[in-house]
Amino acid sequence: MRNTLLLAAASSLLLWGLVAFRPADTLSDDTSVINLLIQLGDTVALRYQDVSTDPEVIQRGREIIELGRTIGPSGRRSDFVSKYYNCTSCHNQVQEDPDLANPNPDDRLKYAQANGLPFLQATTFHGILNRESWYNEDYYKKYGELVYAANHDVREAIQLCAQECAQGRPVEEWEMEAIMAYYRELAFRVSDLNLSASERQTLESGLDDPARSQEMITLLKSKYLTYSPATFGNAPQDKKKGYEGLQGDSENGELVFTLGCQNCHKPEGVSDVVLDKSRFTLKKLKDNLTKGNLYSIYQVIRYGTHPEPGHRPYMPHYTLERMSHQQVEDLRAFIEKGARR
Numbered sequence: 001m002r003n004t005l006l007l008a009a010a011s012s013l014l015l016w017g018l019v020a021f022r023p024a025d026t027l028s029d030d031t032s033v034i035n036l037l038i039q040l041g042d043t044v045a046l047r048y049q050d051v052s053t054d055p056e057v058i059q060r061g062r063e064i065i066e067l068g069r070t071i072g073p074s075g076r077r078s079d080f081v082s083k084y085y086n087c088t089s090c091h092n093q094v095q096e097d098p099d100l101a102n103p104n105p106d107d108r109l110k111y112a113q114a115n116g117l118p119f120l121q122a123t124t125f126h127g128i129l130n131r132e133s134w135y136n137e138d139y140y141k142k143y144g145e146l147v148y149a150a151n152h153d154v155r156e157a158i159q160l161c162a163q164e165c166a167q168g169r170p171v172e173e174w175e176m177e178a179i180m181a182y183y184r185e186l187a188f189r190v191s192d193l194n195l196s197a198s199e200r201q202t203l204e205s206g207l208d209d210p211a212r213s214q215e216m217i218t219l220l221k222s223k224y225l226t227y228s229p230a231t232f233g234n235a236p237q238d239k240k241k242g243y244e245g246l247q248g249d250s251e252n253g254e255l256v257f258t259l260g261c262q263n264c265h266k267p268e269g270v271s272d273v274v275l276d277k278s279r280f281t282l283k284k285l286k287d288n289l290t291k292g293n294l295y296s297i298y299q300v301i302r303y304g305t306h307p308e309p310g311h312r313p314y315m316p317h318y319t320l321e322r323m324s325h326q327q328v329e330d331l332r333a334f335i336e337k338g339a340r341r
Helices: 004-020 033-040 057-068 105-115 138-143 145-151 153-163 174-185 197-205 212-220 249-262 279-290 297-303 324-341
Strands: none
Touching: 004 249, 033 212, 033 297, 105 249, 138 145, 145 153, 153 174, 197 212, 249 324, 279 324, 297 324
C-alpha cells in the first residue's frame, strides 16, 4: 500500500513538473512582443518592465497624445503640451506598413487607402517602444547635438518632439510616465509580425528554454525594424522637368493629396492654408510648381517650411522613406490635371 501511495505521489509530481515547466504549446496573437522580450531577458525591453500598467495612467497618456492635455493626478486639467499641434497631427497610432520588416512609401500609401489612414510625415507610434533608436540617420547628421540625447532614449525623443517639433513646452514627469504607459500598450503584438508557421513553432518551443533566449530574441527582432530610417531628399535641379525619368500618375497623386496634404490643409486642420480639389486651388498650386519659392510642392515636401511671424505652425518635410520621388511626381500630375479642368 505504501509503495502504491509513493508511486502515485511520484507520478503526480512528475505530471505537475511536465505541466509547470513544459514550453507553451500556444502563443496568443495578442501577446505583447515587449513582454516576450522581457521574458527572454532582452536588455532593451527590460528598460520598460517598470512602466505603469494602471488603466488610469494609460488613459492619461492616450489623452495627452490625442488631445494634447489630460486630467492630472492632482485632479486638475493640465496645460496643452503645444498650442499648435497634437501628436496625432504628424503621427498615426496604428500599424501603417503591411510588412514591419520592409516598410516603403508605396506599400504604405496603399495600406493607408485600404485602412482609412492619413499619409503622414512622421512614423507611427505603433511599436515605438520596440524601436531602439529615434531621430535616426539624416536627422542625426543634420541636427547634431540637438538629437544626441534623443537618439537612444525615447523619453528624450518625446521631450525633443514636444519642444522643438511641436513648438511646445517640456513634458512633466507624471505626463512622461503616462505617455510611456500608453506607448507600451501600442507595442507590437505577435499578430503583427507575419510569422510563418515554422517560425511560430520555433518561437513556441524556444520561449521556455534559457539556452535559446538569444535565438528567440533574434527571431522576434528580424520581423520588424528596430529603427525608422530617414533620408533627406532634394528638390529636382530643374523643377520644370521634375525628377528625371519619372512619369506621374494622377490617380495615385490624388491619394497623396487626399491622405497626405489634406490631412493638415483642411478647415479644421493645423495649417491656416486650406487646400481643396477645386480648379482654382489646383491652378494656384500649379502656378507655383516650377518656381523657386516656398510655395512649390517640391520645396515644401523636401525641405518643409519655417514658422512664420505670428503663426508658429509650420510644415515638416517628408523624408524619402515617407514620400518617394515618384509619389511627388504623382502629386504633380494630379495638380496639373485638375488645373486644366
